Amino acid sequence: MPGKIxxxxxxxxxxxxxxxxxxxxxxxxDQCGTCSGGCPxxxxxxxxxxxxxxxxxxxxxxxLESKTMWLCASCNTCTVRCPRGLDVAKVxxxxxxxxxxxxxxxxxxxxxPKEDLRELPPIAIIAANRKMIS
Amino acid sequence: xxxxxxxGCTLKTNGRNFEGTALPLLELFDIxxxxxxxxxxxxxxxxxxxxxxxxxxxxxRTLVKAKESGNTRxxxxxxxxxxxxxRAIFFIKSDEDKRDIIxxxxxxxxxxFYGDEVEVVHLxxxxxxxxxxxxxxxxxxxxxxxxxxxxxGCMLLRPKEVAIDSSNAPEIMEExxxxxxxxxxxxxxxxxxxxxxxxxxxxxxxxxxxKKIVNSAVKNGADVIVLSCPLCFYNLDxxxxxxxxxxxNFKTIPVxxxxxILALLMGIKSEVNNFSLHYIDPTPVLKRKGLL
Ligand code: SF4
Ligand code: SF4
Numbered sequence: 203m204p205g206k207i208x209x210x211x212x213x214x215x216x217x218x219x220x221x222x223x224x225x226x227x228x229x230x231x232d233q234c235g236t237c238s239g240g241c242p243x244x245x246x247x248x249x250x251x252x253x254x255x256x257x258x259x260x261x262x263x264x265x266l267e268s269k270t271m272w273l274c275a276s277c278n279t280c281t282v283r284c285p286r287g288l289d290v291a292k293v294x295x296x297x298x299x300x301x302x303x304x305x306x307x308x309x310x311x312x313x314x315p316k317e318d319l320r321e322l323p324p325i326a327i328i329a330a331n332r333k334m335i336s
Numbered sequence: 337x338x339x340x341x342x343x344g345c346t347l348k349t350n351g352r353n354f355e356g357t358a359l360p361l362l363e364l365f366d367i368x369x370x371x372x373x374x375x376x377x378x379x380x381x382x383x384x385x386x387x388x389x390x391x392x393x394x395x396x397r398t399l400v401k402a403k404e405s406g407n408t409r410x411x412x413x414x415x416x417x418x419x420x421x422x423r424a425i426f427f428i429k430s431d432e433d434k435r436d437i438i439x440x441x442x443x444x445x446x447x448x449f450y451g452d453e454v455e456v457v458h459l460x461x462x463x464x465x466x467x468x469x470x471x472x473x474x475x476x477x478x479x480x481x482x483x484x485x486x487x488x489g490c491m492l493l494r495p496k497e498v499a500i501d502s503s504n505a506p507e508i509m510e511e512x513x514x515x516x517x518x519x520x521x522x523x524x525x526x527x528x529x530x531x532x533x534x535x536x537x538x539x540x541x542x543x544x545x546x547k548k549i550v551n552s553a554v555k556n557g558a559d560v561i562v563l564s565c566p567l568c569f570y571n572l573d574x575x576x577x578x579x580x581x582x583x584x585n586f587k588t589i590p591v592x593x594x595x596x597i598l599a600l601l602m603g604i605k606s607e608v609n610n611f612s613l614h615y616i617d618p619t620p621v622l623k624r625k626g627l628l
Contacts, residue, residue, distance in 0.1 A: 225386035
Protein backbone atom coordinates (compact mmCIF):
# COMPACT_ATOMS: atom_id res chain seq x y z
CA MET A 203 0.00 0.00 0.00
CA PRO A 204 1.42 3.38 -0.91
CA GLY A 205 1.80 5.57 2.13
CA LYS A 206 -0.32 8.63 2.67
CA ILE A 207 1.32 11.93 1.75
CA UNK A 208 1.71 14.08 4.82
CA UNK A 209 2.50 17.75 4.60
CA UNK A 210 3.19 19.53 7.89
CA UNK A 211 5.60 22.08 9.39
CA UNK A 212 8.34 19.48 9.59
CA UNK A 213 8.13 18.43 5.95
CA UNK A 214 7.95 22.05 4.82
CA UNK A 215 10.99 22.93 6.95
CA UNK A 216 12.97 20.09 5.35
CA UNK A 217 12.02 21.20 1.84
CA UNK A 218 12.99 24.77 2.70
CA UNK A 219 16.31 23.64 4.13
CA UNK A 220 17.22 21.75 0.95
CA UNK A 221 16.14 24.70 -1.18
CA UNK A 222 18.43 26.91 0.90
CA UNK A 223 21.41 24.55 0.73
CA UNK A 224 21.08 23.82 -2.99
CA UNK A 225 19.97 27.26 -4.11
CA UNK A 226 17.47 25.48 -6.40
CA UNK A 227 13.71 26.12 -6.55
CA UNK A 228 12.93 22.44 -6.14
CA UNK A 229 9.16 23.02 -6.22
CA UNK A 230 9.51 23.78 -9.94
CA UNK A 231 10.24 20.12 -10.76
CA ASP A 232 7.33 18.66 -12.70
CA GLN A 233 8.55 15.06 -12.54
CA CYS A 234 9.19 14.73 -16.25
CA GLY A 235 11.95 12.18 -15.62
CA THR A 236 14.49 13.68 -18.03
CA CYS A 237 17.17 13.72 -15.31
CA SER A 238 16.64 10.02 -14.61
CA GLY A 239 16.67 9.17 -18.31
CA GLY A 240 20.20 10.45 -18.83
CA CYS A 241 21.79 9.64 -15.47
CA PRO A 242 24.90 7.47 -16.00
CA UNK A 243 24.73 5.77 -12.61
CA UNK A 244 20.99 5.17 -12.33
CA UNK A 245 21.46 1.40 -12.56
CA UNK A 246 23.03 1.42 -9.10
CA UNK A 247 20.56 3.75 -7.41
CA UNK A 248 17.75 2.72 -5.06
CA UNK A 249 15.59 5.68 -6.10
CA UNK A 250 15.98 7.62 -9.35
CA UNK A 251 17.13 11.26 -9.42
CA UNK A 252 13.55 12.38 -10.23
CA UNK A 253 12.20 10.34 -7.31
CA UNK A 254 14.82 12.00 -5.13
CA UNK A 255 13.51 15.38 -6.31
CA UNK A 256 9.92 14.31 -5.58
CA UNK A 257 10.76 13.15 -2.09
CA UNK A 258 12.42 16.47 -1.35
CA UNK A 259 9.39 18.32 -2.72
CA UNK A 260 7.22 16.38 -0.29
CA UNK A 261 9.69 17.01 2.53
CA UNK A 262 10.22 13.29 3.12
CA UNK A 263 13.38 13.13 5.20
CA UNK A 264 13.84 9.42 4.54
CA UNK A 265 15.37 10.53 1.23
CA LEU A 266 18.51 10.97 3.34
CA GLU A 267 18.71 7.20 3.79
CA SER A 268 18.72 6.59 0.05
CA LYS A 269 22.02 5.82 -1.71
CA THR A 270 21.16 8.06 -4.63
CA MET A 271 22.76 11.28 -3.37
CA TRP A 272 26.03 9.46 -2.68
CA LEU A 273 26.06 7.74 -6.06
CA CYS A 274 25.54 10.95 -8.00
CA ALA A 275 28.82 11.60 -9.78
CA SER A 276 28.16 15.35 -10.21
CA CYS A 277 28.38 14.81 -13.96
CA ASN A 278 25.86 17.59 -14.65
CA THR A 279 24.15 15.65 -17.45
CA CYS A 280 20.81 16.32 -15.76
CA THR A 281 21.80 19.94 -15.14
CA VAL A 282 22.07 20.72 -18.84
CA ARG A 283 18.91 18.79 -19.75
CA CYS A 284 16.28 19.67 -17.14
CA PRO A 285 13.47 21.50 -18.95
CA ARG A 286 12.74 23.41 -15.75
CA GLY A 287 16.32 24.63 -15.48
CA LEU A 288 16.92 22.79 -12.22
CA ASP A 289 20.30 21.49 -11.12
CA VAL A 290 19.68 18.05 -9.62
CA ALA A 291 23.40 17.69 -8.88
CA LYS A 292 23.11 20.63 -6.48
CA VAL A 293 20.16 18.98 -4.77
CA UNK A 294 22.18 15.76 -4.34
CA UNK A 295 25.00 17.85 -2.87
CA UNK A 296 22.60 19.59 -0.48
CA UNK A 297 21.36 16.21 0.76
CA UNK A 298 24.94 14.98 1.22
CA UNK A 299 25.72 18.14 3.14
CA UNK A 300 22.93 17.42 5.63
CA UNK A 301 24.69 14.16 6.51
CA UNK A 302 28.24 15.47 6.25
CA UNK A 303 27.44 18.33 8.60
CA UNK A 304 26.56 15.72 11.21
CA UNK A 305 29.95 14.09 10.56
CA UNK A 306 28.30 11.13 8.85
CA UNK A 307 30.74 10.13 6.12
CA UNK A 308 30.08 7.89 3.16
CA UNK A 309 33.66 6.79 2.53
CA UNK A 310 36.23 5.55 5.00
CA UNK A 311 39.60 5.94 3.36
CA UNK A 312 41.14 3.72 6.05
CA UNK A 313 39.10 0.81 4.74
CA UNK A 314 40.63 1.11 1.26
CA PRO A 315 43.76 -1.03 0.82
CA LYS A 316 46.95 1.08 0.86
CA GLU A 317 48.07 -0.31 -2.53
CA ASP A 318 44.80 0.87 -4.10
CA LEU A 319 45.16 4.31 -2.57
CA ARG A 320 48.68 4.58 -3.92
CA GLU A 321 47.52 3.60 -7.39
CA LEU A 322 44.57 6.03 -7.52
CA PRO A 323 45.27 9.46 -8.99
CA PRO A 324 45.13 12.33 -6.44
CA ILE A 325 42.29 13.87 -8.44
CA ALA A 326 40.03 10.89 -7.55
CA ILE A 327 40.86 10.87 -3.86
CA ILE A 328 40.45 14.61 -3.42
CA ALA A 329 37.12 14.69 -5.30
CA ALA A 330 35.79 11.77 -3.23
CA ASN A 331 36.95 13.56 -0.09
CA ARG A 332 35.14 16.72 -1.06
CA LYS A 333 31.91 14.91 -1.85
CA MET A 334 31.74 12.10 0.67
CA ILE A 335 33.84 12.93 3.72
CA SER A 336 33.00 15.62 6.28
CA UNK B 337 54.18 34.46 -25.97
CA UNK B 338 53.94 33.55 -22.34
CA UNK B 339 50.83 32.24 -20.60
CA UNK B 340 50.36 31.45 -16.90
CA UNK B 341 49.87 27.79 -16.27
CA UNK B 342 48.15 25.85 -13.47
CA UNK B 343 49.02 22.13 -13.58
CA GLY B 344 46.88 20.86 -10.70
CA CYS B 345 47.54 17.86 -8.50
CA THR B 346 47.52 14.99 -10.95
CA LEU B 347 49.68 16.22 -13.83
CA LYS B 348 52.75 15.95 -11.61
CA THR B 349 51.97 12.33 -10.67
CA ASN B 350 49.73 9.97 -12.65
CA GLY B 351 49.32 12.52 -15.47
CA ARG B 352 52.99 13.12 -16.32
CA ASN B 353 52.30 11.83 -19.84
CA PHE B 354 49.81 14.69 -20.28
CA GLU B 355 51.98 17.56 -19.05
CA GLY B 356 55.07 15.99 -20.58
CA THR B 357 53.56 16.12 -24.06
CA ALA B 358 51.48 19.30 -23.79
CA LEU B 359 54.23 21.71 -22.74
CA PRO B 360 56.75 20.86 -25.51
CA LEU B 361 53.84 20.95 -27.95
CA LEU B 362 53.08 24.55 -27.00
CA GLU B 363 56.76 25.48 -27.35
CA LEU B 364 56.46 24.50 -31.03
CA PHE B 365 53.99 27.36 -31.35
CA ASP B 366 56.28 29.71 -29.39
CA ILE B 367 54.00 29.58 -26.39
CA UNK B 368 55.72 29.22 -23.06
CA UNK B 369 53.47 27.98 -20.27
CA UNK B 370 54.82 29.52 -17.09
CA UNK B 371 53.79 27.56 -14.03
CA UNK B 372 52.25 29.63 -11.22
CA UNK B 373 54.51 30.07 -8.20
CA UNK B 374 53.75 28.01 -5.17
CA UNK B 375 50.36 26.74 -6.30
CA UNK B 376 48.23 24.09 -4.64
CA UNK B 377 45.19 21.98 -5.48
CA UNK B 378 42.08 23.76 -6.82
CA UNK B 379 39.79 21.43 -4.88
CA UNK B 380 39.06 19.26 -7.96
CA UNK B 381 35.30 19.22 -7.74
CA UNK B 382 33.38 22.48 -7.62
CA UNK B 383 31.42 22.97 -4.42
CA UNK B 384 27.74 22.93 -5.29
CA UNK B 385 26.18 23.88 -1.99
CA UNK B 386 24.98 27.46 -1.83
CA UNK B 387 26.29 28.31 1.62
CA UNK B 388 29.62 26.48 1.72
CA UNK B 389 32.00 29.31 0.92
CA UNK B 390 34.96 27.57 2.52
CA UNK B 391 35.24 25.18 -0.40
CA UNK B 392 35.46 28.12 -2.81
CA UNK B 393 38.66 29.38 -1.22
CA UNK B 394 41.02 26.92 -2.94
CA UNK B 395 40.07 27.79 -6.53
CA UNK B 396 39.86 31.49 -5.67
CA ARG B 397 43.36 31.44 -4.18
CA THR B 398 44.56 29.88 -7.43
CA LEU B 399 42.89 32.68 -9.37
CA VAL B 400 44.49 35.23 -7.04
CA LYS B 401 47.89 33.70 -7.81
CA ALA B 402 47.10 33.93 -11.51
CA LYS B 403 46.15 37.59 -11.11
CA GLU B 404 49.40 38.23 -9.24
CA SER B 405 51.35 36.59 -12.06
CA GLY B 406 50.49 39.61 -14.20
CA ASN B 407 49.29 37.46 -17.10
CA THR B 408 45.58 37.77 -17.80
CA ARG B 409 45.24 34.23 -19.14
CA UNK B 410 45.57 31.07 -17.08
CA UNK B 411 46.11 27.81 -18.96
CA UNK B 412 44.81 24.48 -17.68
CA UNK B 413 45.23 21.05 -19.21
CA UNK B 414 43.22 19.03 -16.71
CA UNK B 415 39.50 19.12 -17.47
CA UNK B 416 38.58 19.11 -13.78
CA UNK B 417 40.87 22.04 -12.92
CA UNK B 418 39.38 23.87 -15.88
CA UNK B 419 35.84 23.27 -14.68
CA UNK B 420 36.47 24.15 -11.04
CA UNK B 421 38.37 27.36 -11.80
CA UNK B 422 35.91 28.48 -14.45
CA ARG B 423 32.94 27.85 -12.16
CA ALA B 424 34.68 29.71 -9.34
CA ILE B 425 34.91 32.74 -11.65
CA PHE B 426 31.18 32.54 -12.40
CA PHE B 427 30.48 32.13 -8.72
CA ILE B 428 32.46 35.19 -7.63
CA LYS B 429 30.99 37.32 -10.39
CA SER B 430 27.39 36.32 -9.77
CA ASP B 431 27.02 37.06 -6.06
CA GLU B 432 28.43 40.24 -4.60
CA ASP B 433 27.46 39.42 -1.02
CA LYS B 434 29.26 36.11 -1.07
CA ARG B 435 32.21 37.71 -2.81
CA ASP B 436 32.44 40.25 0.04
CA ILE B 437 32.37 37.49 2.66
CA ILE B 438 35.20 35.70 0.83
CA UNK B 439 37.23 38.91 0.54
CA UNK B 440 36.68 39.53 4.21
CA UNK B 441 37.83 36.00 5.07
CA UNK B 442 40.96 36.49 2.96
CA UNK B 443 41.65 39.99 4.28
CA UNK B 444 45.30 39.26 5.12
CA UNK B 445 46.00 37.95 1.64
CA UNK B 446 46.49 41.27 -0.13
CA UNK B 447 45.19 40.67 -3.64
CA UNK B 448 41.42 40.60 -4.08
CA PHE B 449 39.83 38.73 -6.95
CA TYR B 450 36.65 40.02 -8.61
CA GLY B 451 36.27 37.67 -11.55
CA ASP B 452 37.21 39.64 -14.65
CA GLU B 453 40.94 39.90 -14.10
CA VAL B 454 41.83 36.38 -15.20
CA GLU B 455 40.54 34.28 -18.07
CA VAL B 456 40.85 30.53 -17.62
CA VAL B 457 41.71 28.85 -20.91
CA HIS B 458 41.74 25.15 -21.60
CA LEU B 459 44.46 23.83 -23.88
CA UNK B 460 41.91 22.73 -26.49
CA UNK B 461 40.57 26.29 -26.72
CA UNK B 462 44.11 27.62 -27.05
CA UNK B 463 44.88 25.17 -29.87
CA UNK B 464 41.67 26.12 -31.63
CA UNK B 465 42.71 29.77 -31.41
CA UNK B 466 46.11 28.88 -32.86
CA UNK B 467 44.18 27.47 -35.78
CA UNK B 468 44.26 24.58 -38.24
CA UNK B 469 46.79 26.20 -40.56
CA UNK B 470 49.44 26.61 -37.87
CA UNK B 471 48.79 23.11 -36.57
CA UNK B 472 49.12 21.65 -40.07
CA UNK B 473 52.45 23.41 -40.60
CA UNK B 474 54.04 21.65 -37.64
CA UNK B 475 53.01 18.11 -38.46
CA UNK B 476 55.97 15.94 -39.44
CA UNK B 477 54.40 12.49 -39.68
CA UNK B 478 51.52 11.22 -41.73
CA UNK B 479 49.24 8.48 -40.47
CA UNK B 480 46.91 6.35 -42.49
CA UNK B 481 43.88 4.46 -41.31
CA UNK B 482 44.44 5.34 -37.68
CA UNK B 483 41.04 5.94 -36.16
CA UNK B 484 40.91 8.11 -33.08
CA UNK B 485 37.84 8.36 -30.87
CA UNK B 486 37.80 11.65 -28.93
CA UNK B 487 36.16 11.24 -25.53
CA UNK B 488 35.05 14.44 -23.79
CA GLY B 489 33.44 13.21 -20.58
CA CYS B 490 31.77 15.86 -18.43
CA MET B 491 33.98 18.62 -17.19
CA LEU B 492 34.81 20.34 -20.47
CA LEU B 493 31.15 20.49 -21.44
CA ARG B 494 28.94 20.87 -18.40
CA PRO B 495 27.38 22.97 -17.01
CA LYS B 496 26.70 25.02 -20.12
CA GLU B 497 28.24 28.26 -18.84
CA VAL B 498 31.70 26.67 -18.74
CA ALA B 499 31.43 24.50 -21.88
CA ILE B 500 34.40 24.89 -24.25
CA ASP B 501 32.15 23.72 -27.09
CA SER B 502 28.57 22.50 -27.60
CA SER B 503 27.45 20.53 -24.52
CA ASN B 504 25.65 17.98 -26.68
CA ALA B 505 27.70 17.70 -29.83
CA PRO B 506 31.25 18.95 -29.27
CA GLU B 507 33.68 18.89 -32.19
CA ILE B 508 36.69 20.83 -30.91
CA MET B 509 38.93 17.79 -30.34
CA GLU B 510 37.97 16.40 -33.75
CA GLU B 511 38.81 19.72 -35.42
CA UNK B 512 42.27 19.86 -33.86
CA UNK B 513 43.12 16.22 -34.52
CA UNK B 514 41.84 16.43 -38.09
CA UNK B 515 43.91 19.57 -38.66
CA UNK B 516 46.90 17.43 -37.68
CA UNK B 517 45.93 14.87 -40.31
CA UNK B 518 44.17 12.30 -38.14
CA UNK B 519 40.97 10.48 -38.85
CA UNK B 520 38.44 10.69 -36.01
CA UNK B 521 35.61 8.34 -35.19
CA UNK B 522 32.25 9.40 -33.81
CA UNK B 523 30.87 7.24 -31.04
CA UNK B 524 27.68 8.07 -29.16
CA UNK B 525 29.26 7.76 -25.69
CA UNK B 526 31.76 10.55 -26.22
CA UNK B 527 30.05 12.93 -23.80
CA UNK B 528 28.92 10.30 -21.28
CA UNK B 529 30.23 10.25 -17.71
CA UNK B 530 32.75 7.56 -16.62
CA UNK B 531 31.40 7.79 -13.02
CA UNK B 532 34.27 10.01 -11.93
CA UNK B 533 35.33 9.89 -8.27
CA UNK B 534 33.07 6.90 -7.62
CA UNK B 535 36.20 4.92 -8.47
CA UNK B 536 37.37 5.42 -4.88
CA UNK B 537 34.77 3.21 -3.25
CA UNK B 538 32.42 2.07 -6.02
CA UNK B 539 34.70 0.79 -8.73
CA UNK B 540 31.93 -1.52 -10.00
CA UNK B 541 30.05 1.55 -11.25
CA UNK B 542 33.12 2.76 -13.12
CA UNK B 543 33.54 -0.73 -14.55
CA UNK B 544 29.99 -0.72 -15.90
CA UNK B 545 30.44 2.74 -17.40
CA UNK B 546 33.85 2.00 -18.91
CA LYS B 547 32.54 -1.18 -20.47
CA LYS B 548 29.82 0.76 -22.27
CA ILE B 549 32.10 3.60 -23.33
CA VAL B 550 34.89 1.31 -24.57
CA ASN B 551 32.51 -1.09 -26.35
CA SER B 552 30.92 1.82 -28.13
CA ALA B 553 34.29 3.21 -29.29
CA VAL B 554 35.47 -0.24 -30.41
CA LYS B 555 32.23 -0.98 -32.28
CA ASN B 556 32.62 2.29 -34.11
CA GLY B 557 36.01 1.22 -35.38
CA ALA B 558 38.32 3.19 -33.08
CA ASP B 559 42.00 2.21 -32.67
CA VAL B 560 42.50 4.45 -29.63
CA ILE B 561 40.50 6.72 -27.35
CA VAL B 562 41.89 10.17 -26.62
CA LEU B 563 40.84 12.50 -23.84
CA SER B 564 41.80 15.45 -21.66
CA CYS B 565 40.91 14.48 -18.09
CA PRO B 566 43.31 12.58 -15.81
CA LEU B 567 40.41 11.05 -13.89
CA CYS B 568 38.71 9.79 -17.06
CA PHE B 569 42.13 8.53 -18.14
CA TYR B 570 42.53 6.39 -15.04
CA ASN B 571 38.93 5.17 -15.07
CA LEU B 572 38.95 4.22 -18.74
CA ASP B 573 42.47 2.81 -18.82
CA UNK B 574 43.02 0.95 -15.55
CA UNK B 575 39.51 -0.48 -15.26
CA UNK B 576 39.81 -2.18 -18.66
CA UNK B 577 42.38 -4.50 -17.06
CA UNK B 578 39.81 -5.46 -14.40
CA UNK B 579 37.07 -5.95 -17.01
CA UNK B 580 39.35 -8.15 -19.10
CA UNK B 581 40.01 -10.40 -16.10
CA UNK B 582 36.28 -11.07 -15.79
CA UNK B 583 35.37 -11.16 -19.44
CA UNK B 584 37.86 -12.77 -21.80
CA ASN B 585 35.88 -11.58 -24.83
CA PHE B 586 36.16 -7.94 -23.87
CA LYS B 587 38.20 -6.05 -26.43
CA THR B 588 40.51 -3.50 -24.82
CA ILE B 589 41.56 -0.25 -26.45
CA PRO B 590 44.49 2.04 -25.56
CA VAL B 591 43.68 5.37 -23.96
CA UNK B 592 45.88 8.42 -24.56
CA UNK B 593 45.82 12.13 -23.91
CA UNK B 594 45.10 13.98 -27.17
CA UNK B 595 48.42 15.80 -26.67
CA UNK B 596 50.32 12.52 -26.90
CA ILE B 597 49.06 11.94 -30.43
CA LEU B 598 49.82 15.52 -31.45
CA ALA B 599 53.32 15.37 -29.92
CA LEU B 600 54.09 12.15 -31.82
CA LEU B 601 52.78 13.62 -35.07
CA MET B 602 54.88 16.75 -34.58
CA GLY B 603 58.07 14.80 -34.00
CA ILE B 604 58.54 15.51 -30.29
CA LYS B 605 60.76 12.83 -28.72
CA SER B 606 58.64 9.89 -27.68
CA GLU B 607 60.13 9.61 -24.14
CA VAL B 608 57.88 12.46 -22.96
CA ASN B 609 54.96 10.09 -23.39
CA ASN B 610 55.90 8.10 -20.30
CA PHE B 611 54.22 5.01 -21.69
CA SER B 612 54.87 3.17 -18.42
CA LEU B 613 52.01 5.21 -16.93
CA HIS B 614 49.55 3.43 -19.23
CA TYR B 615 47.73 0.28 -18.19
CA ILE B 616 46.70 -0.77 -21.70
CA ASP B 617 49.95 -0.50 -23.64
CA PRO B 618 49.44 1.88 -26.57
CA THR B 619 52.87 1.24 -28.12
CA PRO B 620 51.90 -1.73 -30.36
CA VAL B 621 49.20 0.22 -32.20
CA LEU B 622 51.38 3.35 -32.36
CA LYS B 623 54.18 1.27 -33.90
CA ARG B 624 51.82 -0.35 -36.38
CA LYS B 625 50.64 3.07 -37.50
CA GLY B 626 54.18 4.39 -37.85
CA LEU B 627 54.04 6.84 -34.96
CA LEU B 628 56.79 5.13 -32.99
S1 SF4 C 1 14.54 16.84 -15.38
FE1 SF4 C 1 14.04 18.58 -14.01
S2 SF4 C 1 11.80 18.78 -14.05
FE2 SF4 C 1 12.32 16.77 -14.95
S3 SF4 C 1 12.15 15.35 -13.20
FE3 SF4 C 1 14.31 15.99 -13.32
S4 SF4 C 1 14.48 17.77 -11.97
FE4 SF4 C 1 12.28 17.43 -12.35
S1 SF4 D 1 24.64 14.88 -11.90
FE1 SF4 D 1 24.17 13.11 -10.61
S2 SF4 D 1 21.94 12.81 -10.79
FE2 SF4 D 1 22.57 14.16 -12.47
S3 SF4 D 1 22.90 12.78 -14.21
FE3 SF4 D 1 24.91 13.06 -13.20
S4 SF4 D 1 25.08 11.38 -11.73
FE4 SF4 D 1 22.90 11.49 -12.34
